[in-house]
Amino acid sequence: MPAAVEVIDCTLRDGEQTPGVWFTVEEKVELAKLLAEAGIGLLDAGFPGASGADLEAMQEMRRSGVTARIGATARPLRADIAAAAKAQAHEVFMFFPTSDLRLRETLGMSRDQAIRTMRTGMDEALGEGMGVNLVFEDATRADPEHLVRLVDQTCAPGTVTRLVLADSVGCAHPDGMRRLVRTLAERLDNGIAICTHAHNDYGLATANTLAAVDAGARAITCTVNGIGERAGNADLAECLAALTHLYGVRHGVRGEALPELAGFVERASGIHMSATKPVTGYNVYRHESGVHVDSMLKDTRSYEMLPPGWTGQDRGYVLGKHSGTSLVRHILGQTDPPRAVDDDLARALVDVVKQAVESGGKAGHERAYSAKQAFTEDALAGVSPELLIAEYDRLASTS
Numbered sequence: 001m002p003a004a005v006e007v008i009d010c011t012l013r014d015g016e017q018t019p020g021v022w023f024t025v026e027e028k029v030e031l032a033k034l035l036a037e038a039g040i041g042l043l044d045a046g047f048p049g050a051s052g053a054d055l056e057a058m059q060e061m062r063r064s065g066v067t068a069r070i071g072a073t074a075r076p077l078r079a080d081i082a083a084a085a086k087a088q089a090h091e092v093f094m095f096f097p098t099s100d101l102r103l104r105e106t107l108g109m110s111r112d113q114a115i116r117t118m119r120t121g122m123d124e125a126l127g128e129g130m131g132v133n134l135v136f137e138d139a140t141r142a143d144p145e146h147l148v149r150l151v152d153q154t155c156a157p158g159t160v161t162r163l164v165l166a167d168s169v170g171c172a173h174p175d176g177m178r179r180l181v182r183t184l185a186e187r188l189d190n191g192i193a194i195c196t197h198a199h200n201d202y203g204l205a206t207a208n209t210l211a212a213v214d215a216g217a218r219a220i221t222c223t224v225n226g227i228g229e230r231a232g233n234a235d236l237a238e239c240l241a242a243l244t245h246l247y248g249v250r251h252g253v254r255g256e257a258l259p260e261l262a263g264f265v266e267r268a269s270g271i272h273m274s275a276t277k278p279v280t281g282y283n284v285y286r287h288e289s290g291v292h293v294d295s296m297l298k299d300t301r302s303y304e305m306l307p308p309g310w311t312g313q314d315r316g317y318v319l320g321k322h323s324g325t326s327l328v329r330h331i332l333g334q335t336d337p338p339r340a341v342d343d344d345l346a347r348a349l350v351d352v353v354k355q356a357v358e359s360g361g362k363a364g365h366e367r368a369y370s371a372k373q374a375f376t377e378d379a380l381a382g383v384s385p386e387l388l389i390a391e392y393d394r395l396a397s398t399s
Contacts, residue, residue, distance in 0.1 A: 020380025076121020290324020
């Protein structure tokens with residue numbers, strides 16, 4: 001495994017491609033600043049060839065002094081490369097399909113044509129003075145022999161900075177990802193880093209990202225809160241926590257910055273996270289079960305592998321239906337002055353707590369769920385097709 005990996009954030013680009021999600025230019029710039037301050041050194045900051053707002057936001061990131069390097073997603077087309085240069089991008093994430101399905105069925109293109117197209121796009125980007133990250137789109141459904149040939153014919157030393165293997169439909173599994181990374185690493189010059197871009201359709205984006213690192217990938221892409229197309233991307237906080245505490249791999253990103261990033265993206269995207277979301281969820285460092293709390297009060301390692309202080313959070317103990325006498329004694333022992341509690345009184349107080357929970361009813365749950373459903377359907381709905389049809393009729397009638 002590498003001693004350290006580079007973390008590339010693509011919330012500003014792939015995260016915003018989440019159906020129904022959009023960020024203002026001001027939100028994009030603010031998020032770029034927060035990511036840079038957290039320690040992210042490179043941002044996949046937008047697709048300026050497809051969005052004037054992305055181009056404007058990337059220019060403003062440069063003007064406002066965002067310290068991270070700014071990357072632009074682009075196809076290997078002259079217009080896209082020119083837009084990336086106009087956006088003042090330091091680097092280009094140049095993507096093109098690699099699977100026969102995408103090449104033949106959706107583009108009507110042969111493998112040889114794809115190789116020539118990629119090389120032409122790379123020359124355009126290098127001619128503009130931008131670094132090139134070559135993105136093999138749909139790599140996990142491509143013929144490995146074709147990928148090897150692509151590497152041999154496009155990834156010359158001094159031309160490509162990173163080779164990004166995209167699991168575009170989230171169909172990879174960890175063993176397959178390891179094999180793919182190892183196969184291509186054998187063909188690559190050591191100066192070119194393999195990078196992953198994992199989607200989460202089967203809930204394996206984080207696992208596949210870590211498997212790639214295990215196989216030697218030296219860079220990863222993530223999004224804050226795992227937002228992105230369909231089921232989203234590899235989650236930034238999950239990947240960083242695992243790299244830090246399970247793998248011992250350095251990455252240079254501050255764990256204590258993760259909750260602020262998560263909250264910002266929740267508000268800006270309209271996609272709200274579960275209380276049990278790993279690493280940054282509301283309940284991750286809170287305990288209610290009597291057996292758990294009793295053990296935690298004796299030794300916090302009993303039920304806590306991920307330290308709350310790493311994300312700047314505090315540990316919490318919750319009085320609830322499953323509480324036991326240990327928490328009752330602990331709470332009353334923290335008062336001023338401390339209150340002594342014998343066994344009978346402790347058990348009686350536990351019963352009081354349980355009765356309070358069970359008599360509370362679920363009306364609040366129903367209101368919250370209805371409000372959440374209504375907000376989601378409204379905020380992520382996109383533009384009504386009726387608007388498009390009405391505007392077509394208006395324009396067609398005047399032409």
